[in-house]
Amino acid sequence: MSAALLVRTLRDPASVAALDASGWNSLIAAARAERLIGTLAFRLADVTVPPAVMPILSDARADAAREARQALWEADRAAQALGPLGVRVVLLKGTAYAAAGLKARQGRFIGDLDILVPVEAMAAVEQALIVAGWEWVKDDPYDDAYYRQWMHELPPMIHATRDRMIDVHHTILPLTARQTPDAAAMIADAMPLGDGLYVLSPEDRVVHAVAHMLADGDLQGGLRNLWDIHHLLADTEPNILEARAARHGLGFHVRQAQRLAAALYGSGARLTLWDRLIRARLLARNGWGRETRKALVFAFFLRSHWLRMPPLMLARHLWTKWRKGHRPQ
Amino acid sequence: MGWQRVAATKLYRREGVDAVAACALDDIVLLYHPRSGQTHMVISPVPEILDELADGAPASVAQIHDRLARSFDLGPADDAMREIAVHLDALVALGLVRPA
Amino acid sequence: MRHQLTLRIGPATFRIGSAWPAPIAQLTSLYATYPQPADAIADFTVRLQPTSLVRRFIHPSIFITGDHGLADAAPMSLSHGLLAAEMGMNLQMALGWRRHLLLHASSVEKDGRVLVMTGESGSGKSTLAALLGERGWRFMGDEFALLDLESGAILPFPRLVSLKNRAIGVVAGEVGAARMGPLLAATAKGDIRHMVPRADAVAHMGQGAMPALLLFPRFGHAADMRAVGQAEIFMRLTQASTNYVALGEPAFTALTRFVRDVPARAIDFPTGEEAIAMVERLWEEMA
Numbered sequence: 001m002s003a004a005l006l007v008r009t010l011r012d013p014a015s016v017a018a019l020d021a022s023g024w025n026s027l028i029a030a031a032r033a034e035r036l037i038g039t040l041a042f043r044l045a046d047v048t049v050p051p052a053v054m055p056i057l058s059d060a061r062a063d064a065a066r067e068a069r070q071a072l073w074e075a076d077r078a079a080q081a082l083g084p085l086g087v088r089v090v091l092l093k094g095t096a097y098a099a100a101g102l103k104a105r106q107g108r109f110i111g112d113l114d115i116l117v118p119v120e121a122m123a124a125v126e127q128a129l130i131v132a133g134w135e136w137v138k139d140d141p142y143d144d145a146y147y148r149q150w151m152h153e154l155p156p157m158i159h160a161t162r163d164r165m166i167d168v169h170h171t172i173l174p175l176t177a178r179q180t181p182d183a184a185a186m187i188a189d190a191m192p193l194g195d196g197l198y199v200l201s202p203e204d205r206v207v208h209a210v211a212h213m214l215a216d217g218d219l220q221g222g223l224r225n226l227w228d229i230h231h232l233l234a235d236t237e238p239n240i241l242e243a244r245a246a247r248h249g250l251g252f253h254v255r256q257a258q259r260l261a262a263a264l265y266g267s268g269a270r271l272t273l274w275d276r277l278i279r280a281r282l283l284a285r286n287g288w289g290r291e292t293r294k295a296l297v298f299a300f301f302l303r304s305h306w307l308r309m310p311p312l313m314l315a316r317h318l319w320t321k322w323r324k325g326h327r328p329q
Numbered sequence: 330m331g332w333q334r335v336a337a338t339k340l341y342r343r344e345g346v347d348a349v350a351a352c353a354l355d356d357i358v359l360l361y362h363p364r365s366g367q368t369h370m371v372i373s374p375v376p377e378i379l380d381e382l383a384d385g386a387p388a389s390v391a392q393i394h395d396r397l398a399r400s401f402d403l404g405p406a407d408d409a410m411r412e413i414a415v416h417l418d419a420l421v422a423l424g425l426v427r428p429a
Numbered sequence: 430m431r432h433q434l435t436l437r438i439g440p441a442t443f444r445i446g447s448a449w450p451a452p453i454a455q456l457t458s459l460y461a462t463y464p465q466p467a468d469a470i471a472d473f474t475v476r477l478q479p480t481s482l483v484r485r486f487i488h489p490s491i492f493i494t495g496d497h498g499l500a501d502a503a504p505m506s507l508s509h510g511l512l513a514a515e516m517g518m519n520l521q522m523a524l525g526w527r528r529h530l531l532l533h534a535s536s537v538e539k540d541g542r543v544l545v546m547t548g549e550s551g552s553g554k555s556t557l558a559a560l561l562g563e564r565g566w567r568f569m570g571d572e573f574a575l576l577d578l579e580s581g582a583i584l585p586f587p588r589l590v591s592l593k594n595r596a597i598g599v600v601a602g603e604v605g606a607a608r609m610g611p612l613l614a615a616t617a618k619g620d621i622r623h624m625v626p627r628a629d630a631v632a633h634m635g636q637g638a639m640p641a642l643l644l645f646p647r648f649g650h651a652a653d654m655r656a657v658g659q660a661e662i663f664m665r666l667t668q669a670s671t672n673y674v675a676l677g678e679p680a681f682t683a684l685t686r687f688v689r690d691v692p693a694r695a696i697d698f699p700t701g702e703e704a705i706a707m708v709e710r711l712w713e714e715m716a
Contacts, residue, residue, distance in 0.1 A: 020468070021468045021469060021470045022468070024470045025444055025470060025471055025474065028470075028471075028474075028496075029474045029496060032474075032496040032497075033496075050470055052442070052469065052470040052472075053470055055472075055528060056470075056472060059527040059528065062527060063527065063675065066675065066677055288430050288446050288474060288476055289474055289476075289495075289496065290430075290476060290478065
């Protein structure tokens with residue numbers, strides 16, 4: 001299982017000394033599939049690797065550096081567009097880690113720009129972004145209504161000339177989810193970066209990353225999210241984290257993430273049965289970078305929707321999606 | 330006119346981090362902006378306007394116009410200033426120039 | 430994956446896995462003269478996998494993916510498996526190669542200098558490179574020309590030449606059946622047949638050379654030749670590159686240097702023979 005090999009290498013970079021060509025091929029394919037190739041490249045920066053691997057890793061480091069630069073530029077553009085509104089714009093996920101210089105940023109793949117803004121500012125934010133050149137991606141009325149009514153964000157917008165996406169959130173889990181984290185409290189405790197941009201407090205960063213991974217997701221990209229969490233945890237005060245997690249209704253999930261991060265990337269932990277199932281899902285990838293255990297993957301896809309929506313709504317949503325040819329990967 | 334009142338008070342500046350690499354090909358100037366990773370194709374008087382802001386100090390449309398007028402024949406001041414203001418706002422939208 | 434092959438083309442090593450034996454068997458034989466190091470560490474993994482379990486056996490349908498893939502790539506029939514493998518390798522290069530600026534262009538070399546030809550699919554750049562490769566030039570590639578960011582040299586990527594429709598007959602008559610792949614009829618791009626480059630192209634696939642002439646060929650028009658402005662050339666080359674943006678400032682520097690240093694012409698031609706005469710004449714005058 002190449003995902004297990006990837007996890008072992010991230011935990012213990014020196015272990016690559018034992019790899020043969022086939023092992024390297026598996027490791028690289030898994031790292032690319034999990035979008036952890038940049039992270040792997042940083043972890044292996046001081047380790048001796050075969051000559052054929054060196055350019056692959058240096059390409060990955062250069063890609064990560066460019067992504068960080070572009071992500072920070074998008075944040076700058078958003079700050080410029082939203083500055084006049086005078087609301088707190090909280091950067092989330094990869095862009096936040098890059099902007100705050102956190103360890104989790106090293107080599108991290110960064111996709112869209114994710115920002116959290118106060119719910120009462122949503123309309124003004126939407127308007128200001130449109131004035132600054134962002135526009136709607138989807139013109140499917142069903143999806144649009146679904147996003148606005150049930151998700152925790154505006155429908156995604158893309159900048160007309162820069163071709164980069166922005167996701168504007170006003171809470172950190174969909175309104176249909178069982179947990180209801182207190183977004184207003186997170187915004188209030190966020191830390192300023194300058195230019196009207198903020199990042200979450202160290203403890204809220206963990207809570208947010210955990211909500212994203214365990215309470216919301218189908219665990220796609222879970223190994224990367226867990227790697228983030230592993231590093232974010234190092235900056236937290238255990239007591240404050242416990243209190244914050246409880247306040248946001250995510251105490252169970254945060255403890256589970258701590259166990260999983262310790263088990264996969266740290267010094268080990270005792271796992272429950274449910275933890276083990278998640279671990280199996282996280283490690284479901286073969287030596288060609290291909291997902292294995294289709295049934296388990298599908299179960300988690302269903303579960304991710306189950307967590308967000310009551311069953312009847314789920315059926316309706318999946319039906320509408322599948323009729324249009326969408327399938328879980 | 331309204332734009333003139335605005336132009337009289339509105340200031341523009343360039344930040345050091347927004348420096349560009351330039352390359353002239355025929356009558357077009359290519360600008361590579363490392364911070365955004367974007368390549369822009371511009372023509373006169375845009376490169377000249379950028380040059381006038383190169384020192385990083387904030388300047389108004391009128392100030393930029395007066396500095397350019399020392400080296401170039403800009404024609405009627407009114408038209409020239411209107412054009413400069415349009416270019417500056419376009420440069421602000423690209424992130425090469427910032428409102429000061 | 431059940432069937433696999435590791436293959437080196439120019440500077441890139443591919444590990445290709447397939448759920449079916451046929452595409453791998455065809456690749457192995459057509460690329461017989463290329464390095465096929467079984468225990469190499471590959472730059473890219475390509476996967477030819479069934480779109481679903483059923484599709485492995487019944488009306489087999491190939492989903493092309495790998496390290497880099499397109500979620501909405503249309504599946505292909507197993508009878509076009511060779512094309513699927515080629516597309517899979519192209520996809521990895523287009524989306525993942527970072528060691529050179531990738532130009533969607535064909536290239537040939539003579540006397541240590543390179544002729545680069547770029548244009549849309551159907552412009553004739555592929556056929557022209559294939560024909561020149563049979564007539565005293567070294568074939569370097571029909572799909573990607575690799576521009577070295579530091580030296581400004583063009584490096585070869587001489588994969589199989591992919592000939593389409595009418596070009597198949599023109600080239601097959603010249604090179605003989607032994608160097609031709611199977612006819613892939615009625616693909617999304619029409620009929621396709623692959624041609625194996627000459628032995629010298631494969632033997633020297635590690636050797637680059639400086640570019641001396643850039644052409645924008647256009648097949649199917651009355652013979653004509655035009656100068657092209659440098660700014661237009663720059664714009665067309667950025668549009669013909671899949672990694673210009675990803676490579677950032679070094680790509681800007683290398684490409685502006687290329688545009689300033691390399692003379693360029695657009696040429697229209699009605700037949701391959703006329704094109705070759707025009708190219709040889711321009712090469713004498715300009716390169």
